Amino acid sequence: MEVFGIWVAAFLTFCIYSFLYRDNPFYRFAEHLFIGLAVGYGIVITIHQGLIPLAWNPLWQAITGEGEASRWGLLNLIPICIGLLFFARLSRRHSWLIRYPLAILIGVGSGIAIPNVLQADIFAQTHGTLTPFSQIGRLSAFEIFGAILMVIGVICTLTYFFFSVEHQGAIAGISKIGIAFLMIGFGSAFGNTVMGRVALLIQRVDFLLNNWLGTLF
């Protein structure tokens, strides 16, 4: 079964790489199979790691009295019923009912986002930007330069994204420096992405050369 698995994986790898020549039936087959399996996998994981432990098990325990669950588990019927309203999407006449679960999820998400984004992103990032200045006596000249550059970079980048003021004069100059910082950021992201993809390519070639050819010779 293991050898068969290696052959299947090798066949599908070749199917996908065949796209480098041009679009062809083998690539399309692999592409559609990948989508189908990925969606199926998503359904299975959602059911087994979401619905069953969070909704079904507490409800069942509340009904049967098994385990440590109390009758409060029956309250899970409310979110289950709200969740079932998503199926209203399947009926044109009742599709408006989908707004109820959507509104609750979006409301909860927005409510969670405001304090958490404030804390985790705005305060933490500002703190990280300014912290080196509290240790300035212990920093080398190069590290101080880095800390100053960091503050300049953050201010200039933010200025570039500040569209409430027309970008003229000093603002235009600052935002130009912001663009330079952004380009360095995008260049780094690009470099890291390329290296990540090349690492995956090396891993696939290694699989074909060692694992797959290893079954032949």
Next chain:
Amino acid sequence: MTRQVPLVLCFLFGIVMILTEFVPHSRSQGLYQGIVNWSLIISPFALVLAVATLIQTHWTRISRHTEHWQYSYVVFIGIIIMVLIGVPTFLNNVSFLSKIGLSFGPKSPIFEWLFNNVQVPMDATMFSLLAFFIASAAYRAFRARTFEATLLLITALIVMMGNVPIGDLIWNTVMAWTPWDDVTSTARQWILDNPNLSARRGIILGVSLGVISQSIRIILGIERSYLGGD
């Protein structure tokens, strides 16, 4: 009823989540956790939306016989196989199926075999395919015509060279006669820790301010696009 009630629900749940976050009392925290649990129960049902849309799209392709419609069957086969093997764990109690070696659920050997030998290799190959397209896109994008493009090109080159041992080797061979040998990894790390991080922080701060303002608009019912038409 069709729009007002969802707006009220969104407002109530949003406000309760904000207030309970700032009240450290056990009841408040219990309410917070209760609502989080409720949303964790509701959200998996949203998968219905995604799956229904995918099935609808591919079913339309099949029924209209649009170009390459036959491959839509492959999508359905993929979904059905994974769901049939991964979902019905209760079938593990059927002795006949156990006797012929069939097992079900996400820990079933068949499900794991499909994941390890079909899904994971295809996932890795798809992403590795991008290495070729990134290279050709980079050729077009990186022709250093402007100062900004040059900056992007130089940064990407330093980061790439600093990531691999061969980068240091090339740099050291070429620059052996200068005092700047052995600097690629250091330069890469400095770029990542300073100018790159400052740009990222600028973006994160901007995005965060946007998230907060958009969340306030949603909770107050100013932003209603999620309710759709009608």
